[in-house]
Amino acid sequence: MVIRGEPKELSKYYKCSSPISDNLQSKGFVPKYMDMKYLYFEMTPKLKDYIGGEK
């Protein structure tokens, strides 16, 4: 499930669009919000680690 629209507290989410969002989804992360342009992934420790690891 994905909630349509932009989250209220943007700071808690990782905002991205394709191809990053595709990459994250293929790694098992599920976006919580999406709007007409972006997908928003909740900034969980696992996601933080993954993004950090990517860097």
Next chain:
Amino acid sequence: MKNKLEQSIQTMSIDVINDIPQEEDKEFSIIRIQGLSDGYNSHGLQISEDVLKKYAPTVLGKFIVSKIESDWTGNIDSTDHDPTETIVGIIPQNAEIKFVENESHNGIFWQVDGVISKLYSNGMVDIFRRDGKKDVSVEFTCTYSDEEEQVVNSYNICGITILGSKDGTKINPSCKGANAEIIKFSESKAEEFYHKNNSMSELKKFAEERKQKLNNSHPVDTSKDAVDMGDWNGNKAKEDLLKEKNFETIGKKVCLDFQGGERILANCKYPVMNLKDGKWVYNAEGLSSARAYGEQHDDAIANKAIALQKKLGLYNEGSNNKMADIQEKDKEKDIEKKDAVETPDVKDKAKDEKIKDEKEKAKDIKDKAVDEKDKAKAEDEKMSSDMNVDASVEAKCAEKQAKSNEELAKELSDKDNLIMAKDAELSELRKFKADTEEQAKMAEVSNMLAEVKDKMSDEEYAKCEKEGKGCKFSEISTWKNGVLAILGAKAIEFSNSNNIDSHMRMNFAINDSKSKSDLWD
């Protein structure tokens, strides 16, 4: 060049059409979607069963979307959530929503059938054919009753995304077990599906809504203090149960043999509770009744009833027969009534006669009460689909049979009357036909005679007139020919005597029986 292009276009078109199996619908495939549940989801949203069910209809009329991509080998697949998703199908406005628990055991899902375009879904149908089942994820907007805890108060589905894989890696849905699979339909079933979705579901929906409005909800009180010692009416208990909002839950408590499912009397056997003061409570007589029937037909039921009786302090080893109970109760009532009648007046000998009358009246009332109970018992037994050899039941059956026979006799008599009426009508019609034919015949005879009067002797005329009046309508042509034959003979005589070479002219009546034989043809 132009010809080559046209040829290739034609070939391509034919190939596309050939790709579509002929036995199926050429434009749409139907997929069954289990989209959202009240169970676990990776976002931690809390969706109660009530909210899930209440807002499930928001999926109707919404789009099925997907982002289809091909990998480096050229294989196409649906991928993930993306703003560039495209529409591949739709949930019909009148689709039926069901609530099911799927193999993921992740709560209750709403299930709905949607249609996928075979021609415009960029190969989505082929993907389904290849993979069978696909994960799905709903896209929705929602409101919270508790934003901190993410307790969803309402939701509105915007679309359903068909998920798949990206670079060979499967995309996970947030709601475990949400999926869609293609349904293979025969032509007749597809037609049935179409008609159901276009006509019946509206009616069904309306009926369900009305039913829901009529449904009541009553609490259950299984305590000993709440036991109803009053009169028992098993049928009424069952009917009340059918109207109960929480039919499935309460039914298990009200009936010792509860089938559940469809709200029909046959699914509610051996009721032992009834409604009293807005609550479901055990009825002592209902328990005795269930125990008595159970002892005759099903020991398990009897044991259940005995266990309840023991729990409620109603167990009496000797009292295992309902009739005995009723008789015993009636005796008690009789004694009470007798006491009630006797206490103030017994001492007064002058009122002995009055007391006697009172006693007789009381006895009558008691007899009536027993009769009514027997009737209720017989009906109860009938509804429970059990055969009972009780004399009162047999009497009731005989009475019903007699009533049925009486109705049949009445029906037969009505039909007899109808046949008699038809007979009378037919004879009237026959008479009318005969009269009309006679009039027509007389008119023909008169016309013919008027024409030939001057051409024959009085004797011949009288003979023709007599024959004409005496013949039947169907013989009129023959009669006419006879008359003309006489005239013909006369003409031949005349020509022989005067001019042999002269022409003779005469007309014969043509027997046009086929066209005019019957007035009623």
